[in-house]
Structure formats: C-alpha cells, structure tokens
Amino acid sequence: MDKNSIFYDPSLKRRHFKSKLFKYFTLSSLVVSLLFLGIFLLDMVLKGSSAVQQTYIQVEVSYNQESIDNYRSIVDKKYLNLLSRAALREVPEQMQANPSLMNTKEVVWILADDQVDMYMKKYYYKIGEKDLSTLEELQKNGMVDKKFNTIFFTHGDSKTPEYSGILSAFIGTILTLAVTMLVAFPIGVATAVYLEEFSKQNWWSEFLEININNLAAIPSILFGLLGLAIYINLFGLPRSSALVGGLTLALMTLPIIVVSSRAALRSVPASIRQAGYALGLTKVQVVKDHVIPLAFPGIMTGNIIGLAHAMGETAPLIIVGMIAFIPDSPSSVMEAATVMPAQLFTWAGMPERAYIERTAAGILVLLSVLISLNSLAVYLRKKFEVKW
Amino acid sequence: MTLSKITIALLAASALTISLSARDQIKIVGSSTVYPFSSSVSEEFGATTKHPTPVVESTGTGGGMKLFCASNDMTSPDITNASRRMKTDELKLCETNGVTDITEAVIGFDGIAIAQAKANAPFNVTKKQLLLAVAAEVPSADGKTLVANPYKKWSEIDASLPDREITVYGPPKSSGTRDAFEEMVLKALTEKMEVYTNLYKADKEKNKAYKEYSTIRTDGVYVEAGENDNLIVAKLDKNRAAFGVFGYSFLEENADKVQGSNVDGVAPTPDNISSGKYPVSRSLFFYVKNAHAAEVKSLNEYVTLFMSEKMIGKKGILGEIGLIPLPEAERTAIRESVAKKEKVTLESLAKK
Numbered sequence: 001m002d003k004n005s006i007f008y009d010p011s012l013k014r015r016h017f018k019s020k021l022f023k024y025f026t027l028s029s030l031v032v033s034l035l036f037l038g039i040f041l042l043d044m045v046l047k048g049s050s051a052v053q054q055t056y057i058q059v060e061v062s063y064n065q066e067s068i069d070n071y072r073s074i075v076d077k078k079y080l081n082l083l084s085r086a087a088l089r090e091v092p093e094q095m096q097a098n099p100s101l102m103n104t105k106e107v108v109w110i111l112a113d114d115q116v117d118m119y120m121k122k123y124y125y126k127i128g129e130k131d132l133s134t135l136e137e138l139q140k141n142g143m144v145d146k147k148f149n150t151i152f153f154t155h156g157d158s159k160t161p162e163y164s165g166i167l168s169a170f171i172g173t174i175l176t177l178a179v180t181m182l183v184a185f186p187i188g189v190a191t192a193v194y195l196e197e198f199s200k201q202n203w204w205s206e207f208l209e210i211n212i213n214n215l216a217a218i219p220s221i222l223f224g225l226l227g228l229a230i231y232i233n234l235f236g237l238p239r240s241s242a243l244v245g246g247l248t249l250a251l252m253t254l255p256i257i258v259v260s261s262r263a264a265l266r267s268v269p270a271s272i273r274q275a276g277y278a279l280g281l282t283k284v285q286v287v288k289d290h291v292i293p294l295a296f297p298g299i300m301t302g303n304i305i306g307l308a309h310a311m312g313e314t315a316p317l318i319i320v321g322m323i324a325f326i327p328d329s330p331s332s333v334m335e336a337a338t339v340m341p342a343q344l345f346t347w348a349g350m351p352e353r354a355y356i357e358r359t360a361a362g363i364l365v366l367l368s369v370l371i372s373l374n375s376l377a378v379y380l381r382k383k384f385e386v387k388w
Numbered sequence: 389m390t391l392s393k394i395t396i397a398l399l400a401a402s403a404l405t406i407s408l409s410a411r412d413q414i415k416i417v418g419s420s421t422v423y424p425f426s427s428s429v430s431e432e433f434g435a436t437t438k439h440p441t442p443v444v445e446s447t448g449t450g451g452g453m454k455l456f457c458a459s460n461d462m463t464s465p466d467i468t469n470a471s472r473r474m475k476t477d478e479l480k481l482c483e484t485n486g487v488t489d490i491t492e493a494v495i496g497f498d499g500i501a502i503a504q505a506k507a508n509a510p511f512n513v514t515k516k517q518l519l520l521a522v523a524a525e526v527p528s529a530d531g532k533t534l535v536a537n538p539y540k541k542w543s544e545i546d547a548s549l550p551d552r553e554i555t556v557y558g559p560p561k562s563s564g565t566r567d568a569f570e571e572m573v574l575k576a577l578t579e580k581m582e583v584y585t586n587l588y589k590a591d592k593e594k595n596k597a598y599k600e601y602s603t604i605r606t607d608g609v610y611v612e613a614g615e616n617d618n619l620i621v622a623k624l625d626k627n628r629a630a631f632g633v634f635g636y637s638f639l640e641e642n643a644d645k646v647q648g649s650n651v652d653g654v655a656p657t658p659d660n661i662s663s664g665k666y667p668v669s670r671s672l673f674f675y676v677k678n679a680h681a682a683e684v685k686s687l688n689e690y691v692t693l694f695m696s697e698k699m700i701g702k703k704g705i706l707g708e709i710g711l712i713p714l715p716e717a718e719r720t721a722i723r724e725s726v727a728k729k730e731k732v733t734l735e736s737l738a739k740k
Contacts, residue, residue: 085705089435124644159428159709236463239415240443321417325427325444327434336413336443346446349616350424351641351710 044367048360053146054162055112055120057082057138061091063101068092075110081131082138086163087111111151112144114161114354120146123353152361156327157343161354164347166362168329172242172322172337173311179246179333180253180310185303187250188257192299195258196265197287216255223252224316232320240321240336248316253306260302264295297384304377308370314341340366411462411683414442414690418452418469419564420615421498421635422672425706426469429694432705439686444469449564456675457482466680466687470673471498471564472571476737489678490732493691494722495700497712499636499661499669500569501648503621505628511649513549515667518651519577520545521554522610524603527583534583537605557613557620558604558633568670569633570602578602621646636661636669637710661712672711678729695723 002008059075061067067074071088087110095101116135118125127135138144156168199205227248231237237244268291276286292299317323323342330337338346340362347359416426423446434441447455449470456468457478464487474492482490502518504511520526521542525534542549559566578584578601587598597603604610613620617634621642624632632646636656639648648656652667660666674694681687693699699706702713714722730736 086431086435089432126641126643159424159431232463239463240445321445323446325423325430325446326441327431328441349420349618351617351635351637353641 041367044360044363046360047357048362048364050121050123051152051357051361052149053121054149054151055117055144055146056109057112057116058107058109058143058145059083060105060107061110062105063091063095064103068095078130078134081128082113082116082135084111084113084160084162086158086160109145109147111162114352116144117162118354120144121357152358156329157325157338157346158327159325161350161352161358164355164358166340166343166365168326169338169340169343169362170365171329172245172326173339175242175330175333175337176246176249176322176339177307177311179243180249181303181307183247183250184253184257184306188254188303188306189261189299191254192258192261192265193287193292196262197283197291212255212258216259219315220252220313221315221319223248224319226251227316227320238334238336240324240326240338241334242330242337243333244320245317245322245337245339246333248320249310249313252313252316253310256306256309257303260305261295261299264298264302265291267298268294294386297381297386301377301381304373304380308373308377311339311370311373312341312366314339314345317342340369412686413440414467414684414687415465416442416444416467416469416674417447417455417465418445418467418674419449419471419672420446421471421564422469422495422674424637424709425495425672425711426467426674426694428706428709429690429699432699433686433690433693437686437689439689442467442686442690448562449567453478453481456677457485457487460486460488460677460679462680462683464677466677466684467690468675470675471670472567473671473673474675474732474737476734479732479734479737487677487679488731489729491676491678491726491729492732492736493674493676493695493726494714494718495672495674495694495711496706496714497661497669498672498710499639499656499666499712500565500572501632501634501636501639501656502651502668503624503632503634503639503646503648504630505624506643506645506647508628508647509550510647511550511631512653513649514652515573515577517542517545517549518573522556522558522604523574523578523601524605525601527581531583534587537607537609540609553629554609555627555630556610556633557623557630558610559617560612560614563615565633565635569668570604572668572670574602574604575600635710636712640710658707658712662715669712675732676726676729678731691726695726 057079059079061074063074071092072080072085074088074091075083112120115125115127119127119132119135135144151163152165154167155163155165158164195205195208227244231244231247232239237247272290272294273286276290281289314323317339322338323345324336324338325346326336326338344359344362344366347355347362414430416430418426423444427444430442430444433439445452445465449472452465452468452470453474456465458464474490479490482488502511502513520537520539524537526537526539527533528535539545539554541551541553543551545554558569579599584598584601587595592599613623613632617638620632620634621638624630625645631649636658639646639656650656654660654666656666656668661669676687676691697719698704700711700713700719701707702716704711704713707713713719
C-alpha cells in the first residue's frame with residue numbers, strides 16, 4: 001500500500017505476520033496430535049494385522065478309547081509339539097458327542113501351536129530342531145496353512161495364545177454396560193430434570209452443582225474403592241461379577257450424565273415452557289411432553305459419551321476383581337466376567353510373544369466399537385437436533 | 389415406574405446372591421507371578437472336567453493374602469497364590485478371622501534373571517557386586533562406615549567388571565519379584581555384614597532397618613519400571629548398557645533380545661534353578677482353604693490336578709510356560725502332604 005495513503009498503517013505488516021504465526025502455531029498443534037494418533041494406529045494395525053490369520057496343520061487323527069483317556073495320543077507323537085494343546089483337548093469331547101467316529105481315522109486341519117504360528121508369520125520362534133524339520137516337511141507337502149482366525153472372535157481368554165479370543169470379554173463388556181446404563185440413565189436423567197426444572201436456585205443447589213461437577217472429574221479408581229466397600233463388602237454381591245462392575249461404572253458415569261443432560265435441558269428455550277404454561281399446562285406436562293422430548297437428542301449424546309467413557313475404563317474394575325482369568329463367557333450378570341480393556345491389560349503383561357498381535361488386534365476391536373458409539377452420538381445429534 | 393423396576397431388579401439380584409452362596413466355581417486370588425501357571429491349570433480343569441473354570445485374579449501376593457484371610461465364609465477366595473511363603477502375621481490374621489485350616493502347596497521354582505541386551509558380551513556378576521550396585525548405602529572404601537552409594541560404573545565396584553554405566557530396570561516396591569530380589573540379594577548378604585548389623589546393634593529401635601538392610605537406591609541408577617516385565621525387555625533392547633530384573637519366563641520367551649547374566653558364576657538355566665545352584669531363585673506356592681472343600685465340590689479335584697505330574701512334573705504343561713519343576717523327591721513329598729491336607733502352623737512356616 002502506498003505510504004502516503006490515509007489508510008496506511010505502519011504496524012499492519014507486523015500484525016499480519018503475527019496473525020499468520022498464530023495460525024501456524026495452532027495448525028502445528030493439530031498436526032502433532034494427528035501424528036501421535038497416526039503413529040499409534042499404524043503401530044496397532046502393523047502389529048495386529050497378522051492376527052487376522054492363524055496357522056493350521058493337516059494331520060491324521062485317530063479316534064479311539066485311548067485318545068479319550070489321554071488327548072495327547074490322538075495324533076502321531078512327532079506332531080505333538082507342533083499342535084495346539086488346547087485344540088487337542090477338545091477332541092475327546094467331539095468324539096463323545098459323535099460316537100460314530102469311534103475307532104476311525106481321519107485327516108483334519110488342527111490348530112497349530114503358537115510357536116508354529118510365529119514361525120509361519122516370520123516372527124521370532126522357539127522350535128526344537130527335530131520339530132522344525134518335521135514342520136518343514138509338512139510345509140513342503142502343503143499340510144500347513146494359514147486360515148482366517150475365527151477363534152479370536154468365537155473364544156474367550158486362554159493361556160495358550162493361539163486359542164485365546166476376545167469373545168468372553170466382549171460379552172462381559174455388554175453385560176457390564178447394560179447394568180451401568182440401566183442404573184445410570186434413569187437416575188442421571190431424573191436428577192438432571194429435577195435440578196434443572198424443579199429445584200429452587202439457592203445455596204443448596206449451588207452446592208450440589210459444584211459437587212456433581214467435582215464428582216465428574218475425580219480419579220476413577222476411587223469409584224472402584226467405593227464399589228468394593230458398598231456392593232461387595234456391604235451388600236455381599238459376588239466379586240468379579242458384571243453386576244458389581246456395572247454398578248461401579250454407573251457411579252462413575254452418573255455425574256457425566258447429570259452434567260450433560262442438564263446442559264441439554266438448559267438449551268431448550270424458555271419460550272417453549274412459557275407457551276406451555278400459557279396454554280394451561282401443568283409443570284409436569286410441560287416438562288414431560290415438551291422439554292424432555294426436545295432435549296432428548298442432547299441427553300442421548302451425553303449418555304453415549306458417558307457409555308463410551310465407561311467402556312474404556314479399567315482402574316475401578318481392578319478393585320472389584322474383574323481383571324481376572326475368565327475364559328468362559330458369562331451368561332448372567334451374577335457370573336464372573338471380564339471386560340475388553342481388562343483383557344487387553346492382561347494380554348499385554350503375558351510373557352508369550354504371540355499375545356502381542358492379539359493385544360493389538362483387541363485394541364483395534366475396542367477402538368472400532370468406540371468409534372461406532374461416538375459416530376452414533378454424532379448421528380443422533382445431527383438427525384434430531386432442533387435449531388432455535 | 390423406573391424406580392419400581394430398579395427395586396425389582398435389586399430384589400432379584402439379592403435373591404440370586406443367596407442362591408449363589410452355594411457355589412461350584414472355585415475362586416482364586418494372589419501373586420501375579422503364579423497367575424499364568426494357576427490360570428493354565430484352571431483352563432485345563434475347565435476344559436477336561438464338568439466343573440466350571442475357576443476364576444483366577446492377579447492381586448499380588450500380599451493383596452491375595454488379605455482377601456484370603458479376610459473371612460472363612462463362601463464369599464472369600466478358596467485359594468491364594470503366593471510367590472513367597474506366607475508370613476506369620478498373615479497366618480495370625482487368618483486365624484483371628486476364623487480361617488484355621490489351610491494347606492500349603494509348593495508348585496516349583498521361579499528364577500529371577502539379571503538380564504541385558506543380547507548384543508552385549510556375557511556378564512558375570514557376584515551377589516556382592518549386585519548389592520554394591522543397587523543398595524542405597526554401601527560400605528565406605530575402608531569398610532568401616534556406611535556411605536551413600538557412590539558407584540556410577542561397574543568398573544568402580546570391581547576392576548574386573550566392564551567400564552559400563554550402572555543402570556538397572558527393576559520391579560517397583562509393590563511387586564513380589566522385588567521382595568524376592570531384596571531378600572535374596574540384599575538381605576542375604578547384609579544380615580552377615582558387620583558394617584550394617586553393628587549399626588542395628590548400637591540402636592535396635594532407630595536402626596531397625598540395618599538388621600537386614602534392603603533399601604534400594606533412588607538416585608536414578610535403579611529405575612522402577614512398573615509391573616509389566618515386557619516393558620523392561622523392550623527397554624533393554626533400546627538401552628544396551630542397562631540391566632533388567634525380571635522372572636525367568638520372560639527371559640526364556642525373549643531369548644532373541646535378551647540374555648541372562650551369570651550370578652556367582654552360575655547361569656540361569658532350568659537345571660541350575662531347579663537344583664538350587666542359581667542363587668537368585670524362589671519357590672512358588674499356593675494356599676488352600678480346606679473348610680471350603682465341603683461346599684465347593686471341585687476344590688479337591690483342582691488341587692490334585694495342579695499337583696499332578698501332568699502339570700508340575702518334569703515334562704509338565706507348566707514347564708512349557710516357564711515354571712521350573714521341583715526335584716522329583718520333593719515333588720512326591722509335597723504331593724503327599726497336600727493330599728493329606730497338612731495344616732499350616734506357625735511352626736511349619738518357620739521351617740525352611
């Protein structure tokens with residue numbers, strides 16, 4: 001710009017430069033956080049992608065009385081170290097379920113040992129020389145193959161890595177969160193409705209508000225201690241059960257639900273209420289038929305975010321005994337159960353290398369469930385949102 | 389309406405609790421070191437019998453003892469795993485809470501490895517040198533008084549050791565492995581070293597810690613690396629100068645990345661650990677509440693399976709995941725005493 005112009009501002013250049021600098025500063029923060037996320041995701045995908053397949057070996061299986069008594073005699077001795085002990089263990093049961101197999105021989109695909117799987121996936125493996133030559137010969141004859149890893153999705157935890165899966169933890173998560181929502185949703189929403197619509201504004205409601213906001217921020221492990229003291233020690237509910245875990249997480253999500261539901265209720269304009277009163281509606285009619293339905297998308301969003309929060313939580317569940325070895329899927333909330341993050345925590349601490357890919361794959365499963373939950377929240381908000 | 393629903397749900401839940409108090413599912417708590425072995429047995433038990441799979445929780449040895457000894461009723465665990473023997477205080481706690489009939493089972497050994505990256509030259513160290521490397525206070529040059537640990541390099545401790553900085557990644561205070569390391573490396577030596585014990589004798593109240601001195605230095609040379617031993621392995625892979633302290637099973641599983649150091653000239657191999665030659669190894673235990681056997685029908689069967697040759701024997705399943713079996717004579721003896729349900733008493737705990 002011309003220096004002689006009346007609009008000339010000598011500081012303009014500097015100000016523009018400053019604003020550009022600020023823009024790039026904020027942009028670089030975004031890039032850094034995306035980079036972290038990208039590295040984490042890439043690492044998980046790289047480590048977890050091999051878990052999509054699992055190695056199987058084709059061997060001859062003999063069904064007879066001896067193999068019912070000792071499952072290790074089902075196959076030829078020289079294959080024993082190459083096959084999964086957990087898979088062989090299941091064979092006698094299949095025989096008893098299907099007596100026509102008795103005293104026959106059959107060539108079937110049997111799950112391979114985790115070391116064989118590591119060998120096939122080109123990781124570090126520990127296989128003795130003799131077993132290795134047997135394996136190489138099998139491989140030459142096309143008797144070793146990788147197949148889709150259904151076990152990971154149809155089995156619970158196992159101490160033999162090749163036989164472990166995420167199913168029991170997944171079902172445990174569903175049961176636990178069902179309890180959490182059944183308790184936290186009605187209580188949380190009702191509390192928010194009372195505080196927002198019925199209670200008087202005085203020091204007492206201020207005091208409550210501060211406390212609820214405070215509760216939403218305290219470390220989750222404290223809720224675990226509370227759950228242990230109340231549900232297990234006082235009420236005598238069974239340790240490690242989905243019921244206790246769910247109730248504990250309900251304590252934790254309750255303040256989050258109250259805070260977000262209040263915000264949703266508050267965003268309903270006063271004109272709606274006033275119009276209702278003008279038409280002669282009672283307070284309950286206004287709240288029940290107008291305010292809550294209008295605030296519902298917001299309330300649901302808050303609930304889903306609270307749910308996602310509870311889903312990724314492990315700390316309080318350690319205290320109530322849900323970080324445990326539980327291979328069977330629980331069939332009721334009273335049975336011992338574990339949850340997905342707890343399962344990942346357990347796997348991450350195991351010495352066997354084969355658990356690394358399982359942990360990464362489990363993380364990917366957990367992340368995709370969380371992403372779907374959060375997208376659902378966004379979708380609900382967009383779909384039912386009312387603009388004023 | 390929701391309120392009445394919740395009331396009904398809670399009533400139903402409490403009714404279920406009462407009906408569940410007679411249970412068939414075994415509940416196990418305790419040491420994180422024994423946890424993989426215990427859950428392996430539990431899985432085998434669930435898969436090969438009609439009984440439900442026992443629930444195994446990893447609470448740490450001390451935490452397990454607390455839960456185990458809290459009461460004798462059916463809500464308490466039936467078995468607690470331990471990476472050390474029960475302490476007399478714990479037995480007393482058990483007894484005051486009515487848990488009087490307990491049987492001890494020894495399942496095998498666990499060696500504690502002093503490991504380093506595989507790329508390094510093999511390392512020989514004595515227990516004394518280890519003590520000097522990690523203790524907070526060590527004897528001064530003239531050996532008459534205690535000074536804050538001045539050693540920063542191994543070569544300063546002994547000229548025969550390499551010129552390498554001392555960095556040790558090890559478990560935190562809450563860990564049973566740490567207890568065992570302190571017990572076998574520090575206490576075992578300091579209780580016999582006059583420079584420590586003289587201080588204790590001079591003032592038994594104030595200097596109680598010097599009776600069996602086991603304080604580990606906190607000046608950044610010994611780094612507490614958390615309970616997850618996989619993390620320590622990963623760190624050794626990055627930091628070539630460092631050493632890591634962790635259980636034998638992690639050494640075996642990561643033989644491509646790390647190697648164990650010889651302690652007092654003995655390598656951490658299964659044979660050396662089993663025979664007791666390797667000096668930093670400990671026994672692993674579990675404790676059974678016998679009073680529960682009448683209610684929990686599967687309890688005896690589980691204990692028998694655990695103690696069987698198929699599990700803890702020389703070619704047993706637990707050996708495959710890193711348990712070092714007891715010598716045969718000891719296995720037979722302990723199996724007999726467990727079958728007889730011999731009671732744990734203060735005298736039996738005092739015996740070696």
